Amino acid sequence: MFVAFVGCFAAGTLPSRGEEPALSEAVVRAAAALREKALAGTHAFEILKSLTVEVGSRFAGSMGDAAAVAWGLRTLKKLGLSNVHSEAVKVPRWVRGPASGEILRPYAHPLALVSLGGSVSTAPEGIEAEVIEVASLEALKAVQPEAVRGKIVFFNQKTERARDGSGYGKAVDVRSRGAIHASQAGAVAVLIRSIGTDQNRLPHTGGMWYDDKVPKISAAALSNPDADLLAAEIASGQPVSVRLRISNRELGQAESANVVGEIPGREHPEEIVLLAAHLDSWDLGPGALDDGAGCAIVIETARLIAEVAEKPRRTIRVVLFANEEFGLSGAKAYAKAHEAELARHIAATEADFGAARVWRFRSRVAPEKLAAADAIAKLLAPLGVARGDNRTHGGADLIPLRAARVPLFSLMQDGSHYFDVHHTANDTLDKADPKDLDQNVAAYATFAYCAAEMNGGFGEAPPFPQKKQ
């Protein structure tokens, strides 16, 4: 008893009277050993290199996507996971064609731009129109419709750099829904300042959505320097005209797949600790950070734990999701196919925020199970990871698990530079640092091992507030 108490104290859990501590002394020791082993060096960078060199870009439904599924299957098998298989997922098939644009007046310049993902094409000769600049969706509402009608709306909203990536959420609505609002106001096309924190002439793509009740208009993102230039011309007070040509194709649906591999639990194989990442990327680049790094982190985490002499009590399941970027197809398919076992998903986390170090550990567990999450947090502290709150939203692919009240966790990576390359051609292997990936694996391995081995689970996650419409 004394020994057990010392053990849980070392892990920072003070059990309720008469309860077993979440983490036994032996589990704390084993988790710490895994953590230190990972810190000493992992294969994560090599796995990421293999994905970016042997596959590269892998947008939903593309040849690269199919190659990525094959890569995922052979990699998980090679690295010793069990029950490696794919689960079919239907994905929308949108194919980027050429996109170009230029300022015509008052000062002519070519523009570095890309179609937003899902944008319809312009007429072959393009659209030529005057540009009206607004700062946000809110600002657009304040503009008189006659000032917008027949024009190209330029959403000039900057993305703030932030460690927690919060600048993205504040800015991204002009990308995802700007075309709907602009079209409702009578605009003929949309240009946005890239949702990104860099100053490279490599524009950021990303998903955009239409409303079937509103005419679909083309939308493209300018690189930040090009947005600066367009804004400078507009600031001159002269009317500014732009020509925009976009040619994309909608090809219905295509086949893709979630890739799954496991370390079967030795005592409760039916209980699942889910380690998620997404296998797809945008089409502009090899998606090293988004989300090659996440794939490498969760794969290497599983490989490391699979090497432990005694397998954890619960099953650790790695899922590399299909088509996160363009509609969460894989996540929805998984939630549906695994509906019956979602109640036995005792924990889920997704690595989908690049390759920088983990700095905060957030949770979403039953209030009475906070001590268990805190105990894991104590084991993460030596990695420079602070304990965050209990209100994490988890990753995008975990959204369909919310209704089942699956406990969620976020090992938050430093996002200060993530949005420099996110959804651009610049998302390449060199942006990942091997030692930072090792720290990630150390954090994920610590978390996953503890969650799979601990006494009791995390209960039911608190429900999410209803979305305001």
Place this chain on the structure above:
Amino acid sequence: MFVAFVGCFAAGTLPSRGEEPALSEAVVRAAAALREKALAGTHAFEILKSLTVEVGSRFAGSMGDAAAVAWGLRTLKKLGLSNVHSEAVKVPRWVRGPASGEILRPYAHPLALVSLGGSVSTAPEGIEAEVIEVASLEALKAVQPEAVRGKIVFFNQKTERARDGSGYGKAVDVRSRGAIHASQAGAVAVLIRSIGTDQNRLPHTGGMWYDDKVPKISAAALSNPDADLLAAEIASGQPVSVRLRISNRELGQAESANVVGEIPGREHPEEIVLLAAHLDSWDLGPGALDDGAGCAIVIETARLIAEVAEKPRRTIRVVLFANEEFGLSGAKAYAKAHEAELARHIAATEADFGAARVWRFRSRVAPEKLAAADAIAKLLAPLGVARGDNRTHGGADLIPLRAARVPLFSLMQDGSHYFDVHHTANDTLDKADPKDLDQNVAAYATFAYCAAEMNGGFGEAPPFPQKKQ
């Protein structure tokens, strides 16, 4: 005498017995006042903004080049310079067309690449060949010809980051002469790792040259991440094939012009202090740093000095040279047209290294005139500028002045980040900091005012060593 001595001591010149000090107390005071005025804020950034927004890219012989000449003339006039005029210069007319490439085997990837400036086209269907990697021109010489014949040579030479930009000089020969050497060895095309210190997928162009006695082969630069990828595929040990398509045009010669403006000297208008920059840029971007910043710095320097109540004794001449990038056409034309007055060029300097702060002051003056250069250095010291050596080469546009032994000066800017954007689409206004430009103007104004006002000149510059062949 005592007062005069104090004055020159303040400026740090200890005159030889009986000689007048190079800088009188009054000149030191006036130069320091100019320096402080510039530090308090200049129009340099606004001038640069005007060039990049109203003109943008301005490659030799292009429409942008003509617009830049018009911009130069109207800007120099508007800012109060005298004798503003253009001097016609013939420039070669090379026009970039589409360029694309991809790795075909073992792992297919598109490549971010650009033609080197001057490259010939491939056949319309492109060149498809195996790639051989070499580290340098030297390394190529060590390879057996049969290993090169029929292949694409990939020069994988990294550019080191250095404050003085020395990494560029060490790497650039593969760009300028790689195609000659590779063709001599039997290669069918050349790919180089970009001569640049960034990791953006924005390849660096730049001048390349042919030898009429050697078959001309196409040459292109890969962005650094693409060079990493190609190297990784080659490192896999499997044969690597690439397809390259380049389509450029040679259109003979075109008209351009040097743009000239002056502050006529009040006592010796025939003696010239030359402030140079080059007006042309590469075609991929607006050339904000290369060399819009240099233009802005020398123009604003002249404007500031033109405001001084009493004009300097000698003429300060601003020359914005045509076509530095693709053959020094403007510099050669200037040296020829002004041959008779080169001996009266008492000092020349060129601003052509971006927009970052000046950190070192180098000279090339007669040994007996070092004290005069040192006196100016003392006035630059409060700007954080260290005294460099007396062996500067001056800027590229000053090369044709060497034979005339014109004293040369370099106000060396911090080049640590210059080669991140040099010769790329990324060379945009946002890369320049207004306060850093002010510091540049402070340094140039201090130098130019002193050189135009000082007692005596800088003698004859020491000759350059003969180039080894």
